[in-house]
Amino acid sequence: MIASPPGAVEVAAGPAVATGAISAAAAAFAARAAPIPIGNDPVAVGDALGFLKHGLSREIDQAVDQFLAERLDQALFNPNKALRESALEDLKKETIAELGPRFADRLPYLSKSFEAKVKQRVRGKILDEGMRPDGRKTTEIRQITCEVGVLPRTHGSALFTRGQTQALSIVTLGSIGDKQKLDGLGLEEFKRFMHHYNFPPFSVGEARPLRSPGRREIGHGALAERALLPVVPTEEEFPYTIRLVTEILSSNGSTSMASVCGSSLAMMDAGVPIKSQVAGIAMGLITGDGKVAVLSDIQGVEDALGDMDFKVAGTRTGVTAMQMDMKIKGISIDTMAGAIQQAKDGRFFIMDKMDAAISQPRSAMSQYAPRMLTIQIHPDKIREVIGPGGKMIRKIIEDSGVTSIDIEDDGRVVIGSVNGESAAKAEQIIRDLTGEVEVGKNYKGKVVR
Known part of the structure; x- marks a missing residue:
């Protein structure tokens, strides 16, 4: 039985109740459920339990729009992640300080309205003008630098940098007896090729304790390992156990694909006879008002405010791994085909940069390798x-x-x-x-x- 709101007319169920009594009860309940004015904005009465549901006030949205005006673009469109985040945080504080006294009873919604305007502006700028927060076009890839042999005492190493995302990959070669023993339900008992991915807090400017690997580290490491495995030589061709460790030194999106690129370079530096270079790229998607924009090499803000994170890794002859995260119900076949083709073009561009650093496995291994x-x-x-x-x-x-x-x-x-x-x-x-x-x-x- 659901209790009636305070002051409501109680009506007994059954055929004996007169029509007039029911109408009177309904009118009384409707009167109690009518909008109750609080300040300048109505608050709708919720369900029978009395919970109230608040919507974003149109008045607040208009006030935030007027205050941000040109300020938002100045803070939002900046190629430097740290400066952009700092400017947005300062602008948010200014917005709350300026409009807070007018909407003292709606401060949480004022904050949400600001965040909604940021998302709306990022997406609108991309769809209408093809301009991304860091100034790139939709198909443009951030600046890439590749270095190999950066750690001389290791068996192989590489530093892959794409924009403000940087990955350091290290190769260690061991004997066949160093294989990892798997204690699981699968058919595989041993593994001679391993890729481990580490995402330390300092890579995103945070200071917190280092703990055991989480879902992110395990998932990204497994994705990169799957992308690289098809080019790894067989045990008969290369009788070594291969362990790769990728340390993310700086993060601004697409770190898993950066680990693929860095690991491919590191194996070539170590003299592992891999079949070909492997590169990875993360694709994004923005949709709205019948428009669609596919983004190459997305950064963190585009991942957070976009509709898709589509990771594609592979060689010049084919795809070795892919993973898609979506926030919308689905995409058309044409959009999917376009994203795959755009990813291929981006992957080839990245591999050209990687080949400029090292295009073939070294003929001689490190003097420290077994x-x-x-x-x-x-x-x-x-x-x-x-x-x-x-x-x-x-x-x-x-x-x-x-x-x-x-x-x-x-x-x-x-x-x-x-x-x-x-x-x-x-x-x-x-x-x-x-x-x-x-x-x-x-x-x-x-x-x-």
């Missing part, structure tokens, strides 16, 4: 190399000075070493243990009874 030597033995001889309880393989590692020896079930032996001399020594020991006796070949050993 060297892997692969030899094949008969599977029946594996036990001879391992020895009882692993005694023999530990002795080979100790005597030769190699860092690791990994043996696969098919008889493939991968020797990891920091130099070629120790690897050659370990190889000779293994061949002596597993080799077949050949007629005419001299052998040195101790004869025992």
